[in-house]
Amino acid sequence: GNSVTQMEGPVTLSEEAFLTINCTYTATGYPSLFWYVQYPGEGLQLLLKATKADDKGSNKGFEATYRKETTSFHLEKGSVQVSDSAVYFCALKSDGGFKTIFGAGTRLFVKA
């Protein structure tokens, strides 16, 4: 079945450091890929998405590229801020499917 695997956390970085959170997926066909962010005590917010191979999703300085050859959708940011501290979820929705399948989440701590 479809699944998402993302790197375990927590990830602890200093402010202005470079961020990478790895995500790989298993799916048939051509799924859409997403990154959601969850701040403490809140629900999930859509951060970015990509719907086909080689698409790059970007938002708020974050970006991720849909790599079908490596079945990956790694999240990157060039310079993190303390306010980026949150849990990040990689997710997929299969083509024509109705539900979103999530990874287990990666907690990010950014120190001032």
Add this chain to the structure above:
Amino acid sequence: DTGVSQDPRHKITKRGQNVTFRCDPISEHNRLYWYRQTLGQGPEFLTYFQNEAQLEKSRLLSDRFSAERPKGSFSTLEIQRTEQGDSAMYLCASSLVSAGSVNTQYFGPGTRLTVL
């Protein structure tokens, strides 16, 4: 604010009691979803509606759980005879499904249930 809203945000109940949660989706969205999220995990799908029709239910949704969307707008999720294992965050999401759309799901803030 025109996002997905959920009520209540927190619910503490005793084992064996019934609880009901409400979700108001984004107004033009025709699909509504319920997910459950336990500590340290990603959300897991429970059920979804297309307008007022409930089209799919996960095996996670035992017979103590029931969801409705009577007029194709808001939805309720009821848990009868709550158990401690029901303690989780219950998330609602909505999406607009149309020809050629990606069907991106937008989530509400969640209802955190604690069963004592």
